[in-house]
Amino acid sequence: xxxxxxxxxxxxxxxxxxYFSNGSMFGPGKADLLTLISETGSIAAAGRRLGMSYKRAWxxxxxxxxxxxxxxxESSRGGASxxxxxxxxxxxxxxxxxxxxxxxxxxxxxxxxxxxxxxLAPVIAASTDMSDGN
Amino acid sequence: xxxxxxxxxxxxxxxxxxYFSNGSMFGPGKADLLTLISETGSIAAAGRRLGMSYKRAWxxxxxxxxxxxxxxxESSRGGASxxxxxxxxxxxxxxxxxxxxxxxxxxxxxxxxxxxxxxLAPVIAASTDMSDGN
DNA sequence: TGTCGTTATTCCCCAAGAAACATATCGGAT
DNA sequence: ATCCGATATGTTTCTTGGGGAATAACGACA
Numbered sequence: 001x002x003x004x005x006x007x008x009x010x011x012x013x014x015x016x017x018x019y020f021s022n023g024s025m026f027g028p029g030k031a032d033l034l035t036l037i038s039e040t041g042s043i044a045a046a047g048r049r050l051g052m053s054y055k056r057a058w059x060x061x062x063x064x065x066x067x068x069x070x071x072x073x074e075s076s077r078g079g080a081s082x083x084x085x086x087x088x089x090x091x092x093x094x095x096x097x098x099x100x101x102x103x104x105x106x107x108x109x110x111x112x113x114x115x116x117x118x119x120l121a122p123v124i125a126a127s128t129d130m131s132d133g134n
Numbered sequence: 135x136x137x138x139x140x141x142x143x144x145x146x147x148x149x150x151x152x153y154f155s156n157g158s159m160f161g162p163g164k165a166d167l168l169t170l171i172s173e174t175g176s177i178a179a180a181g182r183r184l185g186m187s188y189k190r191a192w193x194x195x196x197x198x199x200x201x202x203x204x205x206x207x208e209s210s211r212g213g214a215s216x217x218x219x220x221x222x223x224x225x226x227x228x229x230x231x232x233x234x235x236x237x238x239x240x241x242x243x244x245x246x247x248x249x250x251x252x253x254l255a256p257v258i259a260a261s262t263d264m265s266d267g268n
Numbered sequence: 269t270g271t272c273g274t275t276a277t278t279c280c281c282c283a284a285g286a287a288a289c290a291t292a293t294c295g296g297a298t
Numbered sequence: 299a300t301c302c303g304a305t306a307t308g309t310t311t312c313t314t315g316g317g318g319a320a321t322a323a324c325g326a327c328a
Contacts, residue, residue: 011155016239018250021145022257026250044304053287058306069255075305078295083304094253101246105150105235108242112235116152116160119228121203123156178274187317192276209275212325217274 012113014105024067031098033060037073038087038095046085061085068094146247148239158201164194165232171195171207172221172229180219195219202228 017027036046047057065071072091077083087095106113151161170180181191199205206225211217221229240247 013153015151015153017149017151018247019147019149020251020254022254024254042304054305055288055307056286062306067255068253070253076295077293077305078303080296081304082296082302083294085305090253094250097246097249101239101243104243104246105239109235109238112231112238113152115231116228117154119202119204119224120154120156120158121201176274188275189277189318190316193316196276210325211275211323212273214326215274216272216326217324219275 012117014102014113016102016105020067022067024063026064026067026094026098030060030064031095033057034064034072034087034091034095037061037085038092041084041086043073043075043085064091146251148236148247150236150239154201156201158197160198160201160228160232164198165229167191167194168198168206168221168225168229171219172226175218175220177207177209177219198225 015028017025019025032050033046033052036049037043040046040049043057043061044054047054050057061073061075065073068090070088070090072088072094073085074088075083075085149162151159153159166184167180167186170183171177174180174183177191177195178188181188184191195207195209199207202224204222204224206222206228207219208222209217209219
């Protein structure tokens with residue numbers, strides 16, 4: 001029989017949100033949206049991929065564009081491309097800083113995370129009874 | 135009105151939440167509650183200090199006690215002391231690990247945080263728009 | 269046996285926020 | 299002049315997490 005648990009290396013996910021002094025905040029939601037806008041070139045497509053309504057995605061973009069000194073996303077309507085959105089250099093910089101913060105935390109606190117994981121209740125393997133939701 | 139820029143260096147607050155593979159999570163809410171239970175020796179008192187209802191505080195305690203292998207909080211009813219709650223050794227360990235994770239992040243990503251702060255829109259002194267999103 | 273403050277638990281209710289729906293607009297291409 | 303797909307924004311409907319009130323149990327002690 002296999003050794004011990006630890007079957008899951010680092011399935012633990014971190015969600016880090018920054019609350020700035022001016023009241024604005026930035027976290028994984030905006031970061032992921034930014035990432036997907038950069039990938040897809042469209043607010044709508046990015047929102048769809050994240051399972052959020054266009055309205056919500058647009059609202060987040062609007063907030064991001066006003067909370068920073070320069071807009072993170074530039075959008076255009078109509079035209080040959082039928083509109084779209086691109087992440088500005090500032091946007092990429094914000095994203096890069098945030099991702100680095102995330103990575104730093106994961107690597108810099110690996111010990112603490114493992115320590116917490118080790119204290120968790122063992123997963124109930126029961127495959128017969130699945131009425132529980134939690 | 136260059137009355138000021140970033141007078142307060144570290145007003146930016148971090149909120150780190152861990153999502154474990156078993157579906158449970160731990161973040162600043164539970165950590166703060168744990169801290170105050172340790173201080174006050176009472177779930178109710180801790181909840182009051184945090185501005186949350188007893189029901190909510192108790193619910194968080196209950197979740198914490200079941201998500202870890204050993205309870206983080208032990209409580210008693212009645213008696214000479216009229217009941218109360220104490221944080222177990224495991225509880226203190228969890229708290230310590232989480233606080234260290236927080237501190238590590240703050241110190242280990244000071245550059246990134248400062249970088250993001252530097253990109254924020256300057257605070258407009260006069261009119262205050264208390265709107266906010268995610 | 270009654271008092272006391274805290275833990276434990278249920279039920280009802282509500283507002284904040286998300287979802288859903290509905291338009292309006294843009295502008296190059298055909 | 300029209301089509302198209304995406305942006306932009308308002309209006310309505312729905313969901314849900316938490317608050318609040320109410321209630322019970324607990325147990326040492328006087």
